[in-house]
Amino acid sequence: MSNVLEVRDLYVGYYNKKKLFEPAQYKEVLKDITFDIRENEIMGLVGQSGCGKTTLSKAILGVIPYKSGDIKHMTTRPQMIFQDPYSSLNPVKKIGWILEEPLKVIGGYTKAERKDKAIWMLEKVGLSGDYYNRLPKELSGGQRQRISIGQALMQNPGFIIADEPVSALDVTVQAQIMDLLLELKEEMKLSYLFISHDIDVIYQMCDRVMVLNNGEIVEMGEVTQVLDNPKDSYTKMLVSL
Ligand SMILES: Nc1ncnc2c1ncn2[C@@H]1O[C@H](COP(=O)(O)OP(=O)(O)OP(=O)(O)O)[C@@H](O)[C@H]1O
Ligand SMILES: [Mg+2]
Numbered sequence: 001m002s003n004v005l006e007v008r009d010l011y012v013g014y015y016n017k018k019k020l021f022e023p024a025q026y027k028e029v030l031k032d033i034t035f036d037i038r039e040n041e042i043m044g045l046v047g048q049s050g051c052g053k054t055t056l057s058k059a060i061l062g063v064i065p066y067k068s069g070d071i072k073h074m075t076t077r078p079q080m081i082f083q084d085p086y087s088s089l090n091p092v093k094k095i096g097w098i099l100e101e102p103l104k105v106i107g108g109y110t111k112a113e114r115k116d117k118a119i120w121m122l123e124k125v126g127l128s129g130d131y132y133n134r135l136p137k138e139l140s141g142g143q144r145q146r147i148s149i150g151q152a153l154m155q156n157p158g159f160i161i162a163d164e165p166v167s168a169l170d171v172t173v174q175a176q177i178m179d180l181l182l183e184l185k186e187e188m189k190l191s192y193l194f195i196s197h198d199i200d201v202i203y204q205m206c207d208r209v210m211v212l213n214n215g216e217i218v219e220m221g222e223v224t225q226v227l228d229n230p231k232d233s234y235t236k237m238l239v240s241l
Contacts (some may be wrong), residue, residue, distance in 0.1 A: 003074055004191045005037040005060065010069035012052070012059045024068075029055045031215045033069070037159065037191050044223065045195045047236060053195045056212075057161045059194070073177040075158030075191075078181040083164035085144035089136040095122070095147055096132040099128065102154040117154065124187075125150040128181055142173035149180065161193045166201060178205055199239060200208030203227055211235045 010033040015024035019130040029052040033181050037043045039151055045053055058064040060071055063179055084090040085142070089098055094240040103109045125146040145165065152160055162181065166174040184190060202209055203223060203230065209218040211232065219232040230236045 002040050003036045003038055004041075005074065005193070006070070006072040007036070007060065007070075007095050008034050008070040010034070010056075010059065010071065011067040011068055012055055012064070014055075017173070024088035024194075024196050029215055030059070030089050033217060035210055035217065035220060037193060038055050039183070040189060040191055041208065042185065042192045042206045043118045044206030045193060045212060046197060046199065046202055046209060048197065050120045050237075051161045054163055054217055057163050057193070057195065060161065066116060067127075073159070079152035079155065079157045081145075081160060081162045081165045083167050085148055085168060086136075087119065089138055089144055089147050089151075092237075093135075094132070094138075095134050095136070098136070098147060098204045099154055100152055102124060102151065121150040121154060124153070124184070126176075129188070140173075141169050142177060145169065145173075145177050146180065149177075153184065156188075158189065159191045161195070164197070165194075167196065167198070180204070187194040199227060199236075199241070211238065 011032060011087040011130065013026050013028040015026055017024040032212045033056065046051055055064070057080060059066045061078060078147040091121055096115065096118050100114040103117065104112045119132060122131050123127055127143065127146055139147065166177050169177060181192070182205070185192065194205050206223045208221060209220050209226050211226065211234065219226055219230065219235045226235060227239055230239050
């Protein structure tokens with residue numbers, strides 16, 4: 001089976017400037033991170049708040065620089081889905097515009113082709129063409145998250161990072177969005193890096209999982225193996241919560 005992503009010996013940190021005339025201090029967040037994500041796989045990432053999950057996502061997508069190591073993408077246009085469906089959509093743009101924007105960036109589509117694809121995508125994410133002319137504020141949190149997912153999929157990515165995609169939603173809506181992500185994964189041949197602090201969500205969604213603690217991967221393997229029979233003390237603590 002081939003990989004969609006390979007990360008090797010990755011170190012990432014931030015330069016924080018405390019005082020104007022002093023040199024910025026480097027703070028290491030991620031140390032020696034090595035893993036692969038395979039084709040059609042959902043890899044989970046768990047770890048407590050502030051341990052560097054979002055930092056890892058941003059480094060993988062090239063939004064922030066990394067200090068050393070290697071990140072190799074085997075797919076084009078990897079995309080990210082964010083936690084908060086209220087702040088991730090441009091509030092003054094209609095849903096149709098939001099979905100078509102990535103196609104304008106890539107170029108090569110006519111206006112009619114963009115609209116056709118946006119309406120097709122609305123149906124794919126369980127909405128309908130009726131939403132094309134609506135504004136984000138007219139949608140519920142779950143519907144907005146469907147739009148965010150659709151927007152990420154407009155460029156036909158092979159790999160998606162979902163950073164706590166259901167944490168802001170209530171339980172029934174959570175289950176619907178998780179089902180949608182699983183369906184789309186099969187239909188569109190996707191792989192996900194799926195971030196959550198909720199062990200139950202990881203259990204339901206993921207094939208494998210890695211556990212991040214103090215900036216390092218302390219455990220990685222099949223979900224059932226890691227969560228049913230944790231070896232690392234930190235994983236044991238997470239599972240017992
Ligand atoms: N832009 C930044 N500049 C400096 N430090 C940052 C920046 N972004 C994050 N950090 C720090 O890096 C560490 C990791 O943050 P990150 O957002 O990656 O954590 P996280 O695991 O995603 O947490 P959460 O579960 O709360 O989303 C934290 O200590 C945070 O304060
Ligand atoms: Mg985060």
